[in-house]
Amino acid sequence: xxxxxxxxxxxxxxxxxxxxxxxxxxxxxxxxxxxxxxxxxxxxxxxxxxxxxxxxxxxxxxxxxxxxxxxxxxxxxxxxxxxxxxxxxxxxxxxxxxxxxxxxxxxxxxxxxxxxxxxxxxxxxxxxxxxxxxxxxxxxxxxxxxxxxxxxxxxxxxxxxxxxxxxxxxxxxxxxxxxxxxxxxxxxxxxxxxxxxxxxxxxxxxxxxxxxxxxxxxxxxxxxxxxxxxxxxxxxxxxxxxxxxxxxxx
Numbered sequence: 001x002x003x004x005x006x007x008x009x010x011x012x013x014x015x016x017x018x019x020x021x022x023x024x025x026x027x028x029x030x031x032x033x034x035x036x037x038x039x040x041x042x043x044x045x046x047x048x049x050x051x052x053x054x055x056x057x058x059x060x061x062x063x064x065x066x067x068x069x070x071x072x073x074x075x076x077x078x079x080x081x082x083x084x085x086x087x088x089x090x091x092x093x094x095x096x097x098x099x100x101x102x103x104x105x106x107x108x109x110x111x112x113x114x115x116x117x118x119x120x121x122x123x124x125x126x127x128x129x130x131x132x133x134x135x136x137x138x139x140x141x142x143x144x145x146x147x148x149x150x151x152x153x154x155x156x157x158x159x160x161x162x163x164x165x166x167x168x169x170x171x172x173x174x175x176x177x178x179x180x181x182x183x184x185x186x187x188x189x190x191x192x193x194x195x196x197x198x199x200x201x202x203x204x205x206x207x208x209x210x211x212x213x214x215x216x217x218x219x220x221x222x223x224x225x226x227x228x229x230x231x232x233x234x235x236x237x238x239x240x241x242x243x244x245x246x247x248x249x250x
Contacts, residue, residue, distance in 0.1 A: 002232045004196050011224035014109050019220065025105050026219040028119070032091075032098035096135035097122035104168035106227035118168075127171035134175035138163045141179070158190040159183045165230040169248045177247070184242045185233040196229070 015022055101122035108115035122131055138160050146153030162182040166173060173181070186193065200222065207214030237243050 002192070002229070004192075004199050007196070007225050007228040007232070008199075008221075010110070010228045011221060014112075014224050014228075015220060018109070022106070022109065022220040022224065023217070025102050025118075026223050027216065029099055029102035029223060030219060032095035032102070092132060092136055097128060097131050100131050100135070100164050100167045100171070102223070103164045103227070103230075106223050107165060107168055107230060110224070110227045110231055122171070130171045130173075130175075131167050134163065134167055134171075134173075134178050137175045138179055155190060158193050159186050161193070161226075162186060162230055162233060165227070165234075166248065169234075173247055181237070181243055181247070185237050189233065193229070196225070 098119060101119035104121060105115045105118040108118065121127060142153065142156055142160055145156040160179060160182050162185045163178050166178045166181055200218070203214070203218050203221075207218055234248060238245060238248070
């Protein structure tokens with residue numbers, strides 16, 4: 001069994017060594033994970049110039065209005081569709097490797113090992129496809145659970161939460177094995193993991209008071225704590241024979 005206070009204490013000790021680098025890594029993870037977003041708006045003006053003797057019929061004016069409205073809706077839908085496709089493509093082909101690379105940084109830091117080149121590691125040709133396909137399968141499965149209802153989706157999000165860390169250790173472990181191992185690792189720990197997240201609630205409230213700015217500084221603390229949690233669950237799994245050291249050692 002693990003204690004929240006011990007995980008947080010170890011996370012703070014790690015962050016003291018190189019906080020600002022961890023700060024930047026957390027920002028990249030946040031962007032890669034789709035936690036931030038933006039939008040824009042466009043304004044279109046339609047000016048109808050007519051001679052004094054044309055388009056005097058109210059039916060013609062209404063018909064023209066409907067055509068303009070439908071054109072705006074169609075254009076808006078097309079723009080939204082393109083934006084969604086771009087965001088999804090970024091998340092899958094760039095965001096997933098960046099997220100795994102960021103998790104690798106925090107795991108390496110928690111072990112006091114060399115944490116350089118963690119992002120490039122995820123883009124190595126021999127690692128990239130395994131990371132992308134496994135993370136995509138994880139996301140799809142979690143999405144399907146959310147379709148059933150919110151609560152099953154939340155529970156499964158905890159079950160799958162160790163997948164990025166497993167890939168950070170071994171990106172070629174196989175998609176189904178990574179998900180299976182994450183399920184096994186978190187079995188019996190999901191409630192404690194939920195309580196661990198709740199233990200940061202005062203920090204979240206403080207961040208809200210600062211209009212969200214505080215989240216930038218809270219996130220490294222969260223990421224470092226989750227890395228410490230993974231190492232504990234990893235050690236438990238090895239001791240229980242749920243996996244081998246070869247599976248989790250890259």
